[in-house]
Amino acid sequence: MAEIESKGGKKGTPRVDLTPMVDLNLLLITFFMFTTTLSKPTAMEINMPFKKENMDSQSKVKEDAAITILLGADRKLYYYEGLENIEVKQTTFDNDGGIRDVLIDKKKRVRALQANGTLNAGDELTVLIKPDITCTTADVVDLIDEMTINDIKIYSITDITKEDQDFIADYERGSASRPR
Amino acid sequence: MPKLKMPKKSTSIDMTALCDFTLLLLTFFIMSAKFKPQEAVEVVTPSSTSTKEIPMGFIQITVDKLGRVFYTVDNIKLKRNLIEEVNKTKNLGLTETEKNNFVNGPSVGVPFTKLKAYLALPPNEQSRYDKEASGVPTDTTKSFTTNELMYWINTTRYQAQILDMDQPRFVIKVDGQTPYVEETNKVISTLGKLDIYRFSYITNQKPIPPGTALWDKANAAAAGAK
Numbered sequence: 001m002a003e004i005e006s007k008g009g010k011k012g013t014p015r016v017d018l019t020p021m022v023d024l025n026l027l028l029i030t031f032f033m034f035t036t037t038l039s040k041p042t043a044m045e046i047n048m049p050f051k052k053e054n055m056d057s058q059s060k061v062k063e064d065a066a067i068t069i070l071l072g073a074d075r076k077l078y079y080y081e082g083l084e085n086i087e088v089k090q091t092t093f094d095n096d097g098g099i100r101d102v103l104i105d106k107k108k109r110v111r112a113l114q115a116n117g118t119l120n121a122g123d124e125l126t127v128l129i130k131p132d133i134t135c136t137t138a139d140v141v142d143l144i145d146e147m148t149i150n151d152i153k154i155y156s157i158t159d160i161t162k163e164d165q166d167f168i169a170d171y172e173r174g175s176a177s178r179p180r
Numbered sequence: 181m182p183k184l185k186m187p188k189k190s191t192s193i194d195m196t197a198l199c200d201f202t203l204l205l206l207t208f209f210i211m212s213a214k215f216k217p218q219e220a221v222e223v224v225t226p227s228s229t230s231t232k233e234i235p236m237g238f239i240q241i242t243v244d245k246l247g248r249v250f251y252t253v254d255n256i257k258l259k260r261n262l263i264e265e266v267n268k269t270k271n272l273g274l275t276e277t278e279k280n281n282f283v284n285g286p287s288v289g290v291p292f293t294k295l296k297a298y299l300a301l302p303p304n305e306q307s308r309y310d311k312e313a314s315g316v317p318t319d320t321t322k323s324f325t326t327n328e329l330m331y332w333i334n335t336t337r338y339q340a341q342i343l344d345m346d347q348p349r350f351v352i353k354v355d356g357q358t359p360y361v362e363e364t365n366k367v368i369s370t371l372g373k374l375d376i377y378r379f380s381y382i383t384n385q386k387p388i389p390p391g392t393a394l395w396d397k398a399n400a401a402a403a404g405a406k
Contacts, residue, residue: 018195025202032209043351043380044230048372071360095389104392137243137364138226138356141381145228151393160361 046144049156062123064113067106069099069127070160071143072168073134080167081106088167093142103127103150127155130164221250221289221310226356227386229394234382235349239336241329242287243354247363248315251332252287258348259283261339262332269335272296281306289313292328320369330370337374353382 063082070078077099080086092098106125113119127147131140140157147155221244240252253259263282267274270292274282278299282288285306290298290313301309318329333350340348350371354364371379388395 017192018199022195022199022202025199025206029202029206029209032206032213036209036213040385041225041234041382042228042230042385043232043234044228044383045232045378045380048368048377048379100389100392131360131365133359133361135360136356137354137358137360140360140364141226141228141356141383145230149229149389149392149394151397 044141044145049158062119064119065110065123066126066128067103068164069129069143070164070168071129071131071135071139073132075139077143078168078171086167088171090171093139093146099143099146100150103146103152107150107152124154125152127152129155129157130160131157132160132165132168221248223353223355224357225353225382225384228381228383229386229388230383231385232380234351235380237346237348238351238380239333239348240287240382241350241352241367243352243358243364243367244315245355245357247358247366248289248313249318249329249367250287250289250310250313251316251329253336253348255345255348256283257343258336258339258345261343262336265335265339266292266295266332270295274299288332289315291317292331318366318370320366322373327370329367330373333370333374333376350376350379351382352379 066083067079067081068083072078075093077091077093078088079091079099079102080088091102110119110123110125114121114123129140129143144155144157221242223242223244237255239254242250242252244250253262260279260283263274263279266272267279272292272295274296278296281299281301281303285299285303287310288295288298289310294314298306298309298313316329316332317326319327321327322330324331324334336348340346352364352367354367358364368379371377388398
């Protein structure tokens with residue numbers, strides 16, 4: 001048997017050692033894996049409100065359908081409903097118990113008001129986003145994305161007012177003295 | 181007891197299969213590879229659930245963590261016209277080489293006063309210079325002298341019109357850590373001053389959170405497709 005084997009070995013094609021080739025291939029694979037951008041960047045479209053003089057867009061918003069969200073420092077969000085008799089609350093970007101739940105709840109209530117006739121069908125939930133000086137761009141992008149996630153069609157980003165900044169300051173002062 | 185005969189086996193394994201397999205993987209990665217485009221500055225973009233691809237032929241405005249603004253035009257023809265126009269109106273006295281450097285270079289992040297010196301540098305020194313560059317001067321005013329970004333955008337749009345191109349779309353690539361009101365807003369209000377209210381942010385994709393309105397919508401669309 002051994003004789004036959006050795007004979008066959010001599011007659012057959014010579015074997016090439018493929019180990020270096022495999023090594024090289026793996027090296028190249030590693031290189032390409034690292035240089036490839038796997039997660040493709042995407043584009044988030046956005047429409048900014050037209051800034052025209054003599055146009056008071058807020059007057060058209062029904063008070064019951066409006067919610068204002070203020071973006072503060074350290075990813076903190078402050079929100080209040082309506083345009084008068086304001087009670088400011090604070091929330092976060094958390095998946096549970098954060099701004100998303102607030103928006104879903106508000107949306108439900110607006111729909112209920114539409115059903116009982118307090119609001120017209122055209123008075124949809126309107127979100128006013130006011131970034132304070134301390135917030136980062138990621139906060140704004142996350143909040144706009146939250147509008148897409150919750151299917152809120154009407155929202156606008158506007159400049160923060162002195163009053164709104166006072167709301168945040170008051171809230172922070174209040175929460176410091178408030179018992180936990 | 182018969183004597184057990186252990187067959188003599190060689191320790192070398194057949195590498196052919198492994199070689200085939202690695203080559204296959206390699207081919208896949210080469211085909212799918214799209215090299216990271218040359219960027220003037222490092223920017224970590226925020227995430228969103230958007231799945232839209234970045235529109236072609238866009239004009240990119242990059243804002244880094246410190247609020248430095250870089251202006252990037254992709255279209256070579258438009259770039260050529262743009263630098264000719266800027267050279268003429270701002271009296272920069274650029275040479276042919278410097279203009280070519282602009283057309284072939286990635287982006288601009290210097291004020292007009294330093295543009296000639298910047299474009300005279302070879303490409304590898306330009307990218308080094310970008311690390312300390314001050315960015316294109318930008319503010320919230322409607323003055324073409326102090327708000328140079330506005331000048332760039334306006335000239336680009338004008339040249340696109342002359343070339344009979346579609347009006348360029350704008351994308352903003354901004355770092356997540358950039359202060360919004362102080363830095364990002366400067367670019368957005370500059371666009372607003374030129375009546376550009378629609379633009380896109382470049383973001384990383386993140387998954388849609390389950391149980392939300394968008395989740396239902398995406399599922400309904402997927403069911404409809406089937």
